[in-house]
Amino acid sequence: MSDTPEPLRPASPVRKTAARAARAGVNVIWIVPILALVVTLAIAWTSFRDRGSLIEVEFADATGITPGETTLRFREITVGRVESVRFTADLTRVVVGLRVDQDLASYIDADASFWIVRPQVTAQGVTRLDTVLTGAFIEGYWDSEVGEPAERFVGLDRPPLVRSDQPGTWITLAMESAEGLTEGAPILFRGVAVGRMENVRLDDASDRVLADAFIEAPHDGRLTTASVFWDTSGFRISLGAQGLSFGVNSLSSILQGGIAFDTVVSGGRPVERSHVFTVQPDEDTARNLVFAEEESTRLRVAMVIDDSLRGLARGADVQFQGLRVGQVTDLSVTMSEDETGRPQVRQLVQLSILPSRLGLPEESTAEDALAFLAAAVEDGLRARVASSGFFGTSLMVELVDIPGAAPAAIVTEGQPVPLLPSVEGDLDDFSASAQGFLDRLGSLPIEDLLNSARDMLDSITSIAASQDTRALPGALRAAIEDGRLALADISAITAELRESNSGETLAQVLEEASAAFQAVTDAAADVPEMVERIEAAAAAVEEFGFAAVSTQVEGILADLRAMLGSEDAEQLPRNLSNTLEAATGLLNDLRDGDAAGNLNNALSSASSAADQIAASVQQLPALIQRLQATAARADGVLSSYGTRSAFNNEAVAALRELRRATEAFGSLARLIERNPRAFILGR
Amino acid sequence: MSALPEDRAAPVLTAHRAGLIGCSSCGRVWPVTESHCHRCGAQLVPPDRRGLQAVWAWLIAGMIAYIPANLFPMMRTQTFAGLAGNSEATIVGGIIELMHYGSYDIAIIVFVASLVVPIGKFIAIAWLAIVAGRPATVEQAHTRLKVYEVVEFIGRWSMIDVFVVAILSALVQLGFVASIHPGPAAVCFALSVAFTMLSAQSFDARLIWRGLPLRSRST
Incomplete structure (x- = not known):
């Protein structure tokens, strides 16, 4: 290793590398950081550019507004976000800083309005319930014209009822009092809500109440200067000549009030903005008044x-x-x-x-x-x-x-x-007039009337209580019985008549009626005979003295009884009744039937029948007079005979019966005489 | 050799000193004369400080990407289809929020994974890139090596933030109730981590040992 020191030398390439690298130029790899830088800068620039512009809106308070979360919406689309919330310098209001999207910022000029949207419960319903979940948001509204951008706005306390660009007409309503009317009350035209009322305020100049009302297009075309407005708030009760009237429009109008209008009179001019209309207290006043013209x-x-x-x-x-x-x-x-x-x-x-x-x-x-x-x-x-x-x-x-x-x-x-x-x-x-009416009432002879009524009632009571009344003659009772039977017959006949329902029946009936009157005449014819006998009896009484008288009187009485019990006498009321019932049935039939001709015929026949009856009845007074004479004579006889014997009593009773029968005949005769037709027609 | 210090002062035998060149792919050493690794076939490149240019380039790219990763929201949470509000959280904002909620442990994890580790990596790589090839003692060389190994090891864990966002956005898609969407910061962060890893990979660890002989000679 020691003889080969070269490897131990410092590696020269390492030290020369920098210089060589510099000479070698820039490595391709440097493109990467440059690219990264460029991209990052581009992103930064983009986000800075899109950051939007900052506007500030003043609100009374910042209920539900959270910086960074609360959004600004325009037509329900998020166009911005709250960045900051701070106080004004005097701490009385809150300034909300809003970052608005850049593309919309230019539209936000001085006309823009902002308000906080929160859930609202009003008489017209619950609105913006969604904000319970989402939290409040700020809604803005501005027109579509680019204007001078503004940065500071004053927020509205409540959402405007009418968007500024909504077509329609603003008018001013003046009223005596705004009782029952609230902001947002509807303006009705024939029951259709065509507008809203807001900004209810006291007039500075007078003591009236003014309110702005917005009538939506195209309904504002129905509005002229001749239109009348009236208050439909709540309900109304009026008591007048037409009676009690109670009117209520709708639940909403009770809670919130409402104002209706109508254009009753033509010839009004189109209204201009803020035309003042006077609101009448109720519809009748408004319609009757038509004081739509100006005060002047x-x-x-x-x-x-x-x-x-x-x-x-x-x-x-x-x-x-x-x-x-x-x-x-x-x-x-x-x-x-x-x-x-x-x-x-x-x-x-x-x-x-x-x-x-x-x-x-x-x-x-x-x-x-x-x-x-x-x-x-x-x-x-x-x-x-x-x-x-x-x-x-x-x-x-x-x-x-x-x-x-x-x-x-x-x-x-x-x-x-x-x-x-x-x-x-x-x-x-x-x-x-009321006094006069009462005077007239007072002058009516009410007391006399009451007295007579009382007298009459007394008489009736005494008559009813008298023995005589109670002691009804058996013959009459029998007659009544017969009458009842006759009624049954009559019913049957009536039924038959109804069934047949023809002119023949009519003739038959008329014949029957004639027969009945004949029977009456016959019966009346019997009476003279009886009267003769009575006369004879009276004569005998006069002539032959007591015993003969006694027997004769008895005979008279027997005769009388026989007469009263005789078939003719019994038949008389029955016949009469038959006739009358038949006539009634006939008339009913006629009434039921359609034929007017039949009716006329029947009526003429009936009147002829009535005439017949009248004619036959003409004879009755004579008979009755005779009867009365007989009775009087017999009375005279009996009074001469004695007062206290049983016979006398009997005779007196018989005579009373006779007289009563006579009177009954008399009243019947009078009635028939007076109005025979009414007797037949039952009216 | 006698001039050498007794123990550690003795020059460490490096491949370069031994006339060998290591394969950067499989690690086998070959004589410097060889141009190709006979085992894996990779080209044998001698360590060169010019390679540090790539390290610096990737590192700078990673750092640039790291800026928007911290400024943009990492995650967009939508509750009740946006009715209850959208919340967007940046990395730092998220950590502060977590601390406000009292989740300090999670806050620490996120803080370490998203801030300490990437920034530590930037510093470590930059430092390695500066000192690489400079004369050093053996201890210094060993320290550099350890730093390099740590950077290499942590590199794969740096993506933990991106993973969290990816998993959350995949899992929390509850439709109306809540949903989480990745924000632009997630992409930037992923890019940053990727660039940093590439930067660490471009670093030639052999450069650490190149400064040794000089220092040992001078001492």
């Missing part, structure tokens, strides 16, 4: 009246020839001096009149209307208070022509508003 065109007048204003309310109608032309806007009192110079309190009624309702052209102004009224006043037009409504309890103002009224004119000097001449009110008021 209304004619304001006043009238001074002495009458009581009780019942005249603000908003009451002003009618002209029965048409509503305006309303009462205010009621107040005014001091004036009467002729003697004494101060006098009078009522001042302010009226608002719509010129177009007076029949003047559309473009008429208040001055035109005043001129019209002045001319009318010269012709006798006067204002007065009149009662209105069903009960006349409410009042209205009426403009009426009073013929021959004292000349007057509209007073314009020295008055804040022109003063219409007035006359005394036409108060045919309710209280007066």
